[in-house]
Amino acid sequence: MSQPEVSYELRAQAPEKPVSSSFGSKLLSSISAKSVGLIVPAALLLLWKVAADRVWAPPQFLPPPSTVLRTFGEQYDSGELFTNFAISLGRVAGGFAIGALFGLVLGVAMGLSRTLEDYLSPLFRAASQVPVLGWLPLAMMFLGIGESLKLVIIAHASLVPVAMNTLKGIQSVPRQYVEVARAFGFSNSQLLRKVIFPASVPSMFVGIRYGITQAWLSLVTVELLASSEGLGFMIVWGRQLLQLDLVLAAIVIIGAVGLTFDKGLALLEERLLRWRPKNSLQGGHA
Amino acid sequence: MSEALLAPSAPPLDSRSAWQRSLSFRRGLLVPGLILTAWIVSTHYGLVNKHLVAKPGAVVTRAIKEATEGGLLVNLLASLQRDSIGFVLGALAGVAFGGLLGMSNLSNRLFSPTFHAAKQVAMFAWIPLLSVWLGTGEQAKVIFIAVAAFYPIVVNTQEGIQGVAREHIEVARAFDYTRWQILRKVVFPSALPSIFAGIHTGLIYAWLGTIGAEYLLAPGFGIGNLMIEGRESFQMDKVLLGVIVVGAVGATINLLASRIEQYVLRWRVTAFEARQ
Secondary structure (H helix, E strand, C coil): CCCHHHHHHHHHHCCCCCCCCCHHHHHHHHHHHHHHHHHHHHHHHHHHHHHHHCCCCCCCCCCCHHHHHHHHHHHHHHCHHHHHHHHHHHHHHHHHHHHHHHHHHHHHHHHHCHHHHHHHHHHHHHHCCCCHHHHHHHHHHHHCCCHHHHHHHHHHHHHHHHHHHHHHHHHCCCHHHHHHHHHCCCCHHHHHHHHHHHHHHHHHHHHHHHHHHHHHHHHHHHHHHCCCCCHHHHHHHHHHCCCHHHHHHHHHHHHHHHHHHHHHHHHHHHHHCCCCCCCHHHHHHC | CHHHHHCCCCCHHHHCCHHHHHHHHHHHHHHHHHHHHHHHHHHHCCCCCCCCCCCHHHHHHHHHHHHHHCHHHHHHHHHHHHHHHHHHHHHHHHHHHHHHHHHCHHHHHHHHHHHHHHHCCCHHHHHHHHHHHHCCCHHHHHHHHHHHHHHHHHHHHHHHHHCCCHHHHHHHHHCCCCHHHHHHHHHHHHHHHHHHHHHHHHHHHHHHHHHHHHHHCCCCCCHHHHHHHHHHCCCHHHHHHHHHHHHHHHHHHHHHHHHHHHHHCCCCCCHHHHHC
16 A cells, blocks of 8 residues: 555546446446335335225324325315415525525625624624524514514524625635735735635535525424414414325425425536636645 | 744634734624613613513513523423433434445445435424324424434434545455454544534534424423413513523533534544644
């Protein structure tokens, strides 16, 4: 075995991506890998069906899969599902837009001005120690349980991670970059546009991704606690009527939306940060 | 100073004088001070609905009353107890399951897709379903908290184990380590930082899960219940006390986790130091 340092050098010189095998064989192996992953869900589904058929538990406690599917279809046909889905999505979009905007502004402002950071960050950090869930009863007292409560809670949930990560991103721009830019006589706006902003985008994006996840989680929570429409309400409603088929249908959609947000943002991040060579990050901080 | 010049990516805070640091500390007090003043003035002169907004003094009185009469302590202890039982269950299951996924390729391919699909569901959405099967009592709360802690610990344990450098295992093999020795002396120590990161996140999630479970499941003792009660009876001082306690407990858990992490991982030499 060679020394570790040597092996790192070798790795650095090697091409970034391994020479890809033929498309067909990759597809084939990915299909077989995926189908292995289907065994467990299939087994669970089978177990569920058998358990429901043999009535191991009363149908109110364990509705058969076919009922869940039928409820799903009925909800879809009646438009109920879409209405609740659209309401939840609208709330997240509105709340997240407000929260992310304020978060970005706050993060950029604190990142660029030490004075402002001195004034605002202690309070901000103290307030962010309390999770969104902790503020909920207080917010309900002031705002009631209407639409503004949902917007404020979701905005708050997305603001904190966006602001934190933006601040961190700007503060961790290597000082050398700024010095080089100054040496080249960059103006302040050039410095912002060409150095500080691009260097802190990855961190901002982490904040945005995390913010959306938090926004979705908070939406579901606030709808479970105080709402008369939306996916979270569908769950509460189904629970009250002991219609678990309705509960399960809503859970599936909540999971699907969560997955879409996560994957969609990961793709977007990859696209937006394509210009950035993979190793530059490590190189800059070493 | 010269060290700061050599390592420019080190936090710039060190280079500031004591006077500057005290200035920035005093600046940090301004906004909270203004808010407190506005709160005192507006409640004193009746500028806001006095049924809704409690006076700052009332919150302090409430805190003292709840603390001395034991109400706060009972609720806090109830919350902490279910939090820690749930967390321990979730952490044990999480490390075991994450370890299985990390070490066995087959089980990774079998279980990971299902696990990651289930992970996408916002966690509180499971509570109504759990309540049908497990009731709304203590059992359901503890199991939900365990589930909340389980997810991040599984993910981080798996990543930590999969991230063990192949070279290290090869060296161990060359030295004729048994499987058990490899596990104990190579895999476990190098996965430990990641496992700890998962445990840290798991602790935070468990605390969140505790509050959420108390809101959504049967009334009983707990900080979440204290706040819900306060809201229903329009006692803002009670709610605000709850907010402060929730934040303080969260911050304490966070701090303790970091300290323990630092202590347990103190043998670790970071990549930067190793190269010097």
